[in-house]
Amino acid sequence: MKTNNILLKFILGAYLVVFFGYLLGPLVVMSITAFNSPSFPKLTPWECLTFEWFDVLAHDERILNGIENSFVIGIGTVILSVIMGLAGALLLTQIWPKLRATYYTIVIAPILIPGVVLGISTLVFWDRMSIMLGMSSGGILHNGIFLTILGQSTFIASYCMLVFIARLQRFDTGLTEAALDLGATQVQAFRKILLPFMKPAIGSAAVLAFLASFENYNTTTFTFGKYPTLTIELAQKVRYGINPSISALAFIIIALTILGALAHEIYRRRQQLALANGAPVAAVSGGFQLPKFFRGNPAAIILVLLALGGASTIWFAQSYSPNACKMDVREQKQLLQQERIKAIREKRQLEQQQKQHQGPDVFSGSKSGSPATQSPGKGAFGNVFAPGNLDKSGPAAKPDEPAKSPGKGAFGDVFSPKNLDQAAPKED
Amino acid sequence: MTKGVDVDLENVWIRFGDFVAVREANVNIKGGEFFSFLGPSGCGKTTILRSVSGFLEPSEGTVRIGGRDMTGIGPNKRPTALIFQNLALFPLMKIWENITFSMEVKGASKAERRKRADELLEMIALPDQGEKLPSELSGGQKQRVAIARALCAEPDVLLLDEPLSALDLKLRQHMRTELREIQQRVGITFIYITHDQGEALTMSDNVAVMRAGVVDQIGSGHTVYNDPATPFVASFVGENNVFRGKVKSIDGDMALISTNRTGELLARIATTAQGTLKVGDPAMLFVRPEALNIAPDITPAPNRFAAMVKHEEFEGQIYNVFLEGSEGKEIKMSLVNIGTERQSAEGMNLTLEYVPEQAVVLPAGELASE
Numbered sequence: 001m002k003t004n005n006i007l008l009k010f011i012l013g014a015y016l017v018v019f020f021g022y023l024l025g026p027l028v029v030m031s032i033t034a035f036n037s038p039s040f041p042k043l044t045p046w047e048c049l050t051f052e053w054f055d056v057l058a059h060d061e062r063i064l065n066g067i068e069n070s071f072v073i074g075i076g077t078v079i080l081s082v083i084m085g086l087a088g089a090l091l092l093t094q095i096w097p098k099l100r101a102t103y104y105t106i107v108i109a110p111i112l113i114p115g116v117v118l119g120i121s122t123l124v125f126w127d128r129m130s131i132m133l134g135m136s137s138g139g140i141l142h143n144g145i146f147l148t149i150l151g152q153s154t155f156i157a158s159y160c161m162l163v164f165i166a167r168l169q170r171f172d173t174g175l176t177e178a179a180l181d182l183g184a185t186q187v188q189a190f191r192k193i194l195l196p197f198m199k200p201a202i203g204s205a206a207v208l209a210f211l212a213s214f215e216n217y218n219t220t221t222f223t224f225g226k227y228p229t230l231t232i233e234l235a236q237k238v239r240y241g242i243n244p245s246i247s248a249l250a251f252i253i254i255a256l257t258i259l260g261a262l263a264h265e266i267y268r269r270r271q272q273l274a275l276a277n278g279a280p281v282a283a284v285s286g287g288f289q290l291p292k293f294f295r296g297n298p299a300a301i302i303l304v305l306l307a308l309g310g311a312s313t314i315w316f317a318q319s320y321s322p323n324a325c326k327m328d329v330r331e332q333k334q335l336l337q338q339e340r341i342k343a344i345r346e347k348r349q350l351e352q353q354q355k356q357h358q359g360p361d362v363f364s365g366s367k368s369g370s371p372a373t374q375s376p377g378k379g380a381f382g383n384v385f386a387p388g389n390l391d392k393s394g395p396a397a398k399p400d401e402p403a404k405s406p407g408k409g410a411f412g413d414v415f416s417p418k419n420l421d422q423a424a425p426k427e428d
Numbered sequence: 429m430t431k432g433v434d435v436d437l438e439n440v441w442i443r444f445g446d447f448v449a450v451r452e453a454n455v456n457i458k459g460g461e462f463f464s465f466l467g468p469s470g471c472g473k474t475t476i477l478r479s480v481s482g483f484l485e486p487s488e489g490t491v492r493i494g495g496r497d498m499t500g501i502g503p504n505k506r507p508t509a510l511i512f513q514n515l516a517l518f519p520l521m522k523i524w525e526n527i528t529f530s531m532e533v534k535g536a537s538k539a540e541r542r543k544r545a546d547e548l549l550e551m552i553a554l555p556d557q558g559e560k561l562p563s564e565l566s567g568g569q570k571q572r573v574a575i576a577r578a579l580c581a582e583p584d585v586l587l588l589d590e591p592l593s594a595l596d597l598k599l600r601q602h603m604r605t606e607l608r609e610i611q612q613r614v615g616i617t618f619i620y621i622t623h624d625q626g627e628a629l630t631m632s633d634n635v636a637v638m639r640a641g642v643v644d645q646i647g648s649g650h651t652v653y654n655d656p657a658t659p660f661v662a663s664f665v666g667e668n669n670v671f672r673g674k675v676k677s678i679d680g681d682m683a684l685i686s687t688n689r690t691g692e693l694l695a696r697i698a699t700t701a702q703g704t705l706k707v708g709d710p711a712m713l714f715v716r717p718e719a720l721n722i723a724p725d726i727t728p729a730p731n732r733f734a735a736m737v738k739h740e741e742f743e744g745q746i747y748n749v750f751l752e753g754s755e756g757k758e759i760k761m762s763l764v765n766i767g768t769e770r771q772s773a774e775g776m777n778l779t780l781e782y783v784p785e786q787a788v789v790l791p792a793g794e795l796a797s798e
């Protein structure tokens with residue numbers, strides 16, 4: 001019974017490790033490559049801790065431009081999708097009950113249609129519209145931002161609508177009636193009663209819409225025109241080879257996501273606590289205690305640790321220079337290279353020697369030149385012209401301090417500038 | 429405070445598809461009156477209320493408020509305020525904002541609203557609760573806030589849709605008196621919807637009893653209780669013992685009924701049936717539990733019948749005796765507890781009597797289901 005239990009726990013633990021490894025492993029690996037110095041994203045071999053890829057990223061015009069376009073399109077999509085989604089959800093509650101199922105199917109359909117199809121159809125439709133309206137090809141209906149926002153909103157609005165429907169199901173229509181009964185107009189009842197009630201859903205729908213827009217590729221790829229988004233830029237980059245600045249971008253996005261999630265979690269827990277107790281909780285029980293939302297929530301603790309790690313990394317990055325390390329690595333690389341070259345040379349020589357020994361004797365006379373040069377004094381003319389003999393003749397002629405003794409050069413070093421100083425005091 | 433105005437329903441029919449929710453309702457509610465619609469759930473009383481408040485248009489007939497035809501006038505334009513069954517306080521607004529919502533939509537300044545909210549909070553005895561949210565109040569407090577919110581709109585007619593049904597008994601009884609007091613203080617017309625005949629009788633000047641979309645009787649609580657117009661009213665309002673039979677003879681406003689199993693019984697003919705009830709007609713005779721008593725002797729008389737005690741319930745001020753009569757149905761008798769020794773015991777055969785004027789004869793008809 002007990003061993004069985006332990007085994008079960010072990011299996012469960014192993015499963016969790018594998019599962020989270022599968023989920024988070026790629027993210028972790030990619031984040032780490034952002035700090036490694038090789039110019040292709042690599043985890044091994046670890047060369048140098050570097051932050052230069054963040055620098056590269058910060059100066060990459062195309063990426064920055066892509067981020068900017070993504071933001072503009074994301075915000076546009078949020079506005080359009082939230083409005084359309086809310087309208088769609090409200091209509092669902094108002095529509096004649098028999099039509100409800102049909103209507104629901106129609107408005108939910110864009111989620112099921114492949115994004116590629118949506119992208120093409122958006123492009124084709126607005127191109128036709130533009131022609132029908134007699135607009136020039138540079139008009140707004142051909143504008144990449146306009147088309148991308150419309151194309152993405154077709155299905156993102158449906159996501160938003162699902163969020164709104166879920167919230168609306170908990171809405172008491174009696175509240176709207178009460179507002180009307182108290183003299184509010186329909187608009188006032190909507191603005192003062194329904195909209196505040198929908199606020200949390202609007203928030204989540206907006207976040208959802210923004211993320212969906214930001215990461216969208218398959219619809220955008222048809223509609224972006226002159227305004228490539230980040231995903232488009234990344235895809236194009238990958239085609240021509242990538243460097244770790246993309247990992248750096250990924251790291252920033254991951255860090256922002258974690259921080260956002262953490263902030264939201266803290267906020268939510270606080271609210272729950274406030275709701276549960278009617279007042280903010282100050283733990284008064286003796287000794288140090290973790291804030292309540294940490295207790296029994298290892299995820300929150302990990303998140304905080306990650307955030308702290310991120311902050312300290314940034315601090316470290318400002319005081320740390322990887323140049324020394326890189327020089328080392330470069331030297332090491334050069335050494336390695338030289339060794340390699342040497343090894344190759346030796347290998348070649350070895351091969352040549354082997355060839356010599358194995359080669360036909362007819363050529364041995366003419367081929368013997370190269371080994372012969374290595375032995376000075378044994379060449380033609382008694383090696384008089386061999387450069388090695390110049391040095392040897394020098395010390396032979398002037399055995400003691402050949403460079404340090406002035407007056408022993410050509411012309412007795414009369415013109416040596418050093419002698420001017422020495423000569424002057426003597427004449428005085 | 430505004431003086432209450434008349435509310436008239438003239439030949440009002442309300443249909444939902446093939447279903448008739450309200451059938452030919454003719455009701456005149458006088459200004460400043462506390463008027464109740466009483467009926468079991470599903471009888472159409474809430475539908476009537478919604479047609480007065482403007483959420484529904486009658487399929488036929490007209491609703492007049494203060495003599496003015498309300499056809500085509502939306503709920504936000506009518507001089508009515510509705511207190512919802514679930515109160516429908518705005519959960520995201522503070523109490524004072526809830527109360528003064530009707531001023532906010534008319535564009536009143538914050539200071540003005542604050543002042544009015546404080547006055548009304550004072551009136552409903554909830555001072556200093558203005559900053560709270562509805563979820564922080566108890567049921568009775570929410571109730572009072574809902575009333576204050578409706579009154580803040582200064583309506584000519586206040587409509588209440590079973591507002592006390594969610595409260596516990598003690599609080600309900602307390603709120604009854606409070607509602608009545610408020611109504612008398614502000615002097616506007618109250619139209620109250622309830623399925624609880626106790627509420628209707630204690631608070632109302634007049635009661636309309638409804639059955640399946642039809643208004644069976646309109647009258648004061650006293651009339652409805654003592655002189656019901658239909659068997660339904662007789663059996664729905666308060667408790668009643670019923671005996672079925674045929675009219676044997678009529679003498680003025682008294683009738684002798686030969687019941688199926690209990691012999692001949694004498695009772696007064698209900699006012700609405702006088703002149704129409706004829707000898708030989710199938711009839712129903714109703715005797716209230718409190719009208720029954722133990723006869724001093726066993727001499728047969730047309731206001732006496734025999735029954736066997738099945739069991740008793742002691743309620744404090746009264747004790748209820750349940751007996752088995754020859755009709756096979758259970759008969760209930762309520763005896764006032766005057767401290768003396770009880771005269772009944774289980775299994776005992778008793779002769780019961782009643783004052784014939786306190787029993788009512790009506791033409792046979794539909795009873796309220798148990």
